[in-house]
Amino acid sequence: MRCPRCKADNDRVVDSRASADGRSIRRRRECAACLLRYTTYERVESTPLRVIKKSGERVRFDRDRVLGGMLRACEKLEVPLDDLESAAARVEARVQEEYDREVPSTVIGSLVMEELHKIHHVAYVRFASVYREFKDASQFLDELRPILEGRGAAPRDAGASPRDGASPRDGASPRDGGERGGAGGPRREGAP
Numbered sequence: 001m002r003c004p005r006c007k008a009d010n011d012r013v014v015d016s017r018a019s020a021d022g023r024s025i026r027r028r029r030e031c032a033a034c035l036l037r038y039t040t041y042e043r044v045e046s047t048p049l050r051v052i053k054k055s056g057e058r059v060r061f062d063r064d065r066v067l068g069g070m071l072r073a074c075e076k077l078e079v080p081l082d083d084l085e086s087a088a089a090r091v092e093a094r095v096q097e098e099y100d101r102e103v104p105s106t107v108i109g110s111l112v113m114e115e116l117h118k119i120h121h122v123a124y125v126r127f128a129s130v131y132r133e134f135k136d137a138s139q140f141l142d143e144l145r146p147i148l149e150g151r152g153a154a155p156r157d158a159g160a161s162p163r164d165g166a167s168p169r170d171g172a173s174p175r176d177g178g179e180r181g182g183a184g185g186p187r188r189e190g191a192p
Contacts, residue, residue, distance in 0.1 A: 008033035050102045063092045073127035079120050087115035
């Protein structure tokens with residue numbers, strides 16, 4: 001490593017430690033010629049993941065764009081930002097695990113829909129309507145039918161329908177006494 005001051009190529013590592021996020025190593029070096037101390041970072045070289053859009057255009061994967069789409073789908077809904085950030089991180093992790101250099105935008109859209117389905121059904125339908133480019137109300141109904149019939153119920157709100165007044169986070173409606181699983185759900189032994 002060349003010294004930034006005298007350009008000599010003779011240094012020694014004084015201290016070495018992992019950075020806060022664990023993705024790089026911070027090294028303190030000292031130049032043997034002029035005794036300047038400076039810091040370098042060592043990181044794993046990675047090629048950026050590219051997204052293949054429907055038009056064929058290739059753009060860099062951007063987790064903030066994924067989060068932005070989820071935020072728009074959840075507008076005016078009581079969905080914690082932490083849940084959306086965690087979901088965006090899971091989408092990013094999956095595409096990086098499963099794809100080496102390029103990922104179709106359709107895959108990202110499907111993963112986002114999967115995450116939103118777990119978080120909030122209204123957000124899921126909103127996102128699906130834009131992502132799948134619904135042309136009429138019958139397409140909305142086709143998407144809603146499994147949710148309304150209970151087959152597509154998200155784990156967090158499996159026992160509550162939107163009319164029960166339950167938030168998707170608590171999984172219970174006010175009418176069932178707050179017990180998880182709804183009025184028809186399993187009861188604990190000895191419960192009335």
